Amino acid sequence: MKDLVSASGTRADGVFRWVLRCAGAVVLVVLVLMIATTAWKAWPVFVKEGGRFFTGEQWLPGSSRTRVTGTYGAFPFIFGTLVTSALALVIAVPLSIGVALCISEMAGPRLRRPLAYAVDLLAAVPSVIYGLWGVLFFVPHVVKPVMNALAGSVGRVVPLFAAPVVGLSYFSAGLVLAIMILPIIAAISREVFAALPEGERHGAYALGATRWEVMSRIIVPRSASGLVGGSMLGLGRALGETIAVALLVGGRIAVDRDLFHPGYTIAAVIANTFQESAPEAIRALIAIGVTLFAITVGVNVLARLIVRRIERTVPRAAM
Amino acid sequence: MRPSALRFSAAVALVVFIGTACSTSTKSAQPTSGASGTLKASLSGAGATFPAPLYLEWISKYTKDVQTGVHINYQGIGSGGGVEQFIAQKIDFGGSDAYMKDDEISAGQKARGCSVLHIPTVFGAVAVAFNAPGLDTITLDGPTLGQIFLGKVKTYDDPAIKALNPGVSLPSKPIVVVHRSDGSGTTSIFTKYLASASTDWKAKVGPGGKTVPWPVGVGGQGNDGVAATVQQNEGGLGYVELSYAIDNHLKTAMLKNTTGKAVSPSIESTVAAVESVQIPADLRFNVSNVGGDGYPIVGATWILAYECGYTPAKAAALKDFLKWALTSGDDIARQLHYAPLGAALKAKSLANVDRINSKT
Numbered sequence: 001m002k003d004l005v006s007a008s009g010t011r012a013d014g015v016f017r018w019v020l021r022c023a024g025a026v027v028l029v030v031l032v033l034m035i036a037t038t039a040w041k042a043w044p045v046f047v048k049e050g051g052r053f054f055t056g057e058q059w060l061p062g063s064s065r066t067r068v069t070g071t072y073g074a075f076p077f078i079f080g081t082l083v084t085s086a087l088a089l090v091i092a093v094p095l096s097i098g099v100a101l102c103i104s105e106m107a108g109p110r111l112r113r114p115l116a117y118a119v120d121l122l123a124a125v126p127s128v129i130y131g132l133w134g135v136l137f138f139v140p141h142v143v144k145p146v147m148n149a150l151a152g153s154v155g156r157v158v159p160l161f162a163a164p165v166v167g168l169s170y171f172s173a174g175l176v177l178a179i180m181i182l183p184i185i186a187a188i189s190r191e192v193f194a195a196l197p198e199g200e201r202h203g204a205y206a207l208g209a210t211r212w213e214v215m216s217r218i219i220v221p222r223s224a225s226g227l228v229g230g231s232m233l234g235l236g237r238a239l240g241e242t243i244a245v246a247l248l249v250g251g252r253i254a255v256d257r258d259l260f261h262p263g264y265t266i267a268a269v270i271a272n273t274f275q276e277s278a279p280e281a282i283r284a285l286i287a288i289g290v291t292l293f294a295i296t297v298g299v300n301v302l303a304r305l306i307v308r309r310i311e312r313t314v315p316r317a318a319m
Numbered sequence: 320m321r322p323s324a325l326r327f328s329a330a331v332a333l334v335v336f337i338g339t340a341c342s343t344s345t346k347s348a349q350p351t352s353g354a355s356g357t358l359k360a361s362l363s364g365a366g367a368t369f370p371a372p373l374y375l376e377w378i379s380k381y382t383k384d385v386q387t388g389v390h391i392n393y394q395g396i397g398s399g400g401g402v403e404q405f406i407a408q409k410i411d412f413g414g415s416d417a418y419m420k421d422d423e424i425s426a427g428q429k430a431r432g433c434s435v436l437h438i439p440t441v442f443g444a445v446a447v448a449f450n451a452p453g454l455d456t457i458t459l460d461g462p463t464l465g466q467i468f469l470g471k472v473k474t475y476d477d478p479a480i481k482a483l484n485p486g487v488s489l490p491s492k493p494i495v496v497v498h499r500s501d502g503s504g505t506t507s508i509f510t511k512y513l514a515s516a517s518t519d520w521k522a523k524v525g526p527g528g529k530t531v532p533w534p535v536g537v538g539g540q541g542n543d544g545v546a547a548t549v550q551q552n553e554g555g556l557g558y559v560e561l562s563y564a565i566d567n568h569l570k571t572a573m574l575k576n577t578t579g580k581a582v583s584p585s586i587e588s589t590v591a592a593v594e595s596v597q598i599p600a601d602l603r604f605n606v607s608n609v610g611g612d613g614y615p616i617v618g619a620t621w622i623l624a625y626e627c628g629y630t631p632a633k634a635a636a637l638k639d640f641l642k643w644a645l646t647s648g649d650d651i652a653r654q655l656h657y658a659p660l661g662a663a664l665k666a667k668s669l670a671n672v673d674r675i676n677s678k679t
Contacts, residue, residue, distance in 0.1 A: 061530050065422055135544065140551040166495060166537045167551055251500020251538020262537040268500075272540065275368070275397030276502025276529040 035293070042287035044068050045280075053287065054078065059253050061273075061281035072284040074291060076253045080170065080263040081292065084245060085238040087174030087259070092182045093231050099182070100189035101215055116190065123183035131244035134176040139167050139248065143175055147260050155260070162258050168250035171259040176248055177241055181234035188230030192223040225307045232303035239296055242267040266292040359388040360636035366393075366401020366414030369443060369504035369560070370620045373655050374414065377644045380651065385643055389636045398504060399529070405623050406430060411633060413623035416504030417529075418603035433627035433678050436671045437602040438641060439664060441657040442593050445509045445616045446564035446584040447572040449556040450549050451475050452490050456583065458483045460575035461516020461615065467494055467556065468513060469520060470535030475554070483575070497548045497557030500538025502529040508618030509558045515607035516615065558616075561589065562656030578610035588614035589658035598664055602671060617658075627678040634676035641672045 046053060048068045056073020063069075103115050147165045155161035196219060204214045220227070250262020251272060270285045277285060364374075371393065378391045396404075398415040405413030406427045418437055419427070427435045447464065449457060454475070459467075463479045466472040472479050476489040499506045510527030513520045524532060539545035542563040549555035549569070556572075561584050564571050573581040582588045592613025596606050606617045622641065629637065645668055649659040660668060 058532075060532055063420070063528070065426060135547055140547075144551070164493065164495075166548075168537050168539065168548060246500070247540050247544060251498075251540065252536065253532065264500075264538075272501040272538075273530050274502075276399045276504075278399055279403065281530070 035290075038286050038290050038293070042283055042290050045072055045284045045287040049073070054291070057255055061277060061284060063278040064280045065278065066280075068280050068283065070280060070284065072287070074266070074284075074288045076255050077264050077266045077269050077288055078291065078295070079255050080249060081239055081265040081267070081295070083170050083259070083263070084174040084177055084249065084265055085235055087170065088177035088181055088238045089231060089235050091175065091178035092185055092234060093227075095178070096182050096185035096230075096234070097189050097220070097227060099186040100193060101219070103186075104190050104193040105211070105215060105219065119183045119186050119190075121183075122179070123187065127180065127241060127244040128247075130176055130180055131247035134172065134244065134248045135168075138176065139172045143167070143172050147171060151260060159257060160259050162260065165260050166250065166262060168248055168262050169260050170249065170256075170263050173245045173249040173265070174259075176244055177238045180241065180244065181237050184237060185227075185230045185234040188233065189223070189227055192226030192230065193219055195226075196222055225310045228303060228306050228310060232300065235299060236296060239292065239299065240267055242271045246271045356385075356387040356389075358386045358632070358636045358639060360630075360632040361390040362392070362411045362633060362637055362640070364391065364393045364401075364412040364414060364622075365396050365404050365410050366623075367398045367416045367504055367620055368395035369398075369416050370414060370441060370657065371395030373441060373648075373652055373657050376651050376655065377648050378640075380648075381640055381643055386636065386639065389640065391636075391640060397502070399502070402623070411624075411629070412637060414620065415623060416507055416618060416620050418621055419623065427625070431625045431628050433625060436624045436626060436674055438622040438624060438671045439602055439619045439660060439668050440622055440644065441652050441659055442589055442606070442617055442619050443504075443508070443657055444561040444584050444589040444592075444614055445505055445512070445558050445618070446561050446569070447556065447574070447616075448546060448549050448559050448564055448569040449572055450552065450570065451492055451554060451556075453488070454490065455570060456573055457487075457489075458573045458575065458581045461512070462519070464574070465513050465517025465520035468496055468498075468534070468536070469523060470496070471519075492554040495549075495552045495555045496533075496536030497545050497552075497555055498531070498533050498536050498538055499545055499558075500540050503541075504529070504618065504620065505542070505558065505560050506531060509616060511605060511618070512607065512616045515605075561585075565656050574615050576610050576613055576615045577608050580610075580612065582612065582614045584614050584616070586653060586656060586658050588612060589617050590661065592617045593619075593658060593664070594661050596664075598667060602667060624672075624675045626674055627676060629676045631676075638672055638675050641675075642669060645669055645672070 045068055049056065049072050053072055053074055055075050056071070057075050058071045058073045059076065060071040099119060103112055103119070107115055144165060144167050147169075150161045151163040151165050155163060200218055200222070201214060204218050209217070245265050246268035249265055249268055251264055251268070252262040253264055256263055266288050270289060274282065274285055374393045378393060382389055382391060393414065398417055401413040401415050402419055402423055404410045406423060408430055419435060424435050447459065451457070457475075457480070459480070460483060463472060463483060466479060472494070474491055474493050476491045481489060507527065507529045510524070510531050514525065514527040524534065537548060539548040539557065542559045545557040545559050546563065546567060546569060549557045559569065564584065571584055573583045575581050591611060592606060592609040592615065595609055595611055595613055596604060598604050602621075604619070606619065609615045609617065624637065645660070645665055652659045
């Protein structure tokens with residue numbers, strides 16, 4: 001007990017405080033450096049294209065070493081990134097919450113552990129494996145038949161799912177992305193559910209609530225802010241995912257409203273063309289990198305706002 | 320604690336024992352295999368990925384059997400990166416599938432203080448792979464291929480294709496155009512061919528290069544991605560490196576060259592194509608308008624070096640390696656499905672090797 005207030009203890013406390021401050025500062029310094037250097041590199045491209053950089057649909061890289069001679073309209077990449085990520089989120093969020101509920105509320109103790117491990121293991125698979133598995137098995141043998149069926153039925157009316165079906169497409173990329181972000185969202189959802197006070201559950205059951213009522217009226221609404229946070233983490237991964245999407249999205253620079261057609265995403269075009277690009281085209285690729293960074297920041301800010309709003313309203317509503 | 324510590328020390332002893340055993344065995348092997356090893360230098364190069372498998376094979380053979388004192392490191396970072404690093408003086412030699420442009424050469428000359436040397440090493444060909452039910456091969460020509468990649472010829476039984484394949488029953492299947500989504504030398508060779516053989520393509524898409532604004536089609540990543548997409552989609556048609564098409568037994572199209580002969584892609588037809596090329600003095604050339612027995616979609620790849628600025632040891636090693644590769648490396652090149660240079664071009668290439676470090 002005496003040691004706790006000794007002179008060496010207070011000295012250590014001071015040192016420790018400084019160590020932690022430095023650790024915090026490192027994150028900020030790295031972030032600022034990254035934004036500053038990339039924005040500086042990309043500046044000539046932003047200057048030349050102006051607002052057309054974000055709205056233009058022509059991407060014709062030049063080959064100059066010193067000047068910016070090409071045309072750089074990044075809208076097809078921004079569009080593709082948002083479409084594939086949104087698709088992934090729409091599929092993955094309900095599925096993940098289902099998986100998490102199954103693990104934390106339904107599964108018996110004997111099944112709970114293996115199931116949780118399996119979900120975590122899914123998160124540990126490298127993304128290139130997802131990409132290759134997608135190209136060689138999942139897309140041709142599972143997704144394409146589904147796409148063909150959809151194009152033959154719903155696709156006749158809804159232009160989102162129209163033929164011709166090629167396999168590599170927004171839809172395939174979004175589907176594999178959904179599988180990739182599922183474990184992240186599911187793991188966080190599970191933790192959030194587990195953190196709810198047992199008493200509320202027991203109270204609800206004691207009042208005669210069914211399982212469905214407990215889950216839909218107590219557990220999910222009470223966890224809403226955590227679920228949004230987890231989903232945003234998943235969305236962050238989807239927006240930035242590179243290699244799996246580069247393999248699956250189809251590498252076509254176009255804005256297509258048909259989900260079954262090939263397109264492109266920001267991360268995929270950077271990875272695909274960086275190696276063989278002239279200096280000015282590399283500047284343009286860095287410029288879309290900066291754009292992706294801005295999108296990610298925007299999404300995170302939005303998530304914070306949603307979480308804050310939910311925290312203010314939902315607890316009362318759930319009571 | 321005790322048993323695990325024991326096991327640990329036993330493991331260490333074993334590793335040390337194996338290590339010494341290995342090092343003594345390699346040491347004793349050196350005098351026999353490295354009899355001619357008089358040069359000592361360490362070279363670094365980087366650039367084109369297209370010839371990288373060949374360069375790595377050449378380097379491994381050369382440093383193992385010819386000059387054991389020479390270390391060469393080649394990294395396939397892409398032609399663009401290779402040229403940049405070469406200009407920035409970060410590497411001893413560069414590799415590129417496209418010859419350096421004038422502004423690149425002047426930047427390199429300014430940085431180094433002397434001329435840049437282009438040394439062609441081998442040729443590669445690009446095959447058109449397709450997947451149509453009931454067809455084993457198909458004959459195409461430049462203008463028709465251009466129309467297919469422009470999206471104007473849409474089915475296998477289009478009149479333009481019918482005219483080139485008299486008597487063949489062509490399926491009425493839509494063509495699914497597949498191209499590379501990553502920047503590559505293969506794409507560069509293919510689109511430069513389209514630009515030279517199809518005026519329509521040249522007018523609408525441009526002179527060709529590594530990143531192309533494709534009017535139609537779906538992009539696969541790498542040769543694997545293109546081949547997989549072609550095979551998974553009935554009607555698929557795309558382009559891949561010749562070696563990739565041969566190794567994977569893909570069905571490939573025959574192409575009509577400028578003398579009107581339909582030629583299927585192979586090492587022999589690539590070599591035949593190269594024989595007919597006019598070579599300018601600085602060895603910067605495109606292969607186009609091939610006739611005779613030559614296959615038309617062919618491109619060269621270059622090693623880039625400087626005329627000055629190497630240490631004597633480095634210059635000696637680089638020259639010796641390149642001479643060895645150009646004179647004794649043809650068999651390795653053929654095994655890996657690259658076409659070696661013809662005699663006339665080889666002499667010019669070797670003359671440029673001799674100019675390395677000739678100005679001090």
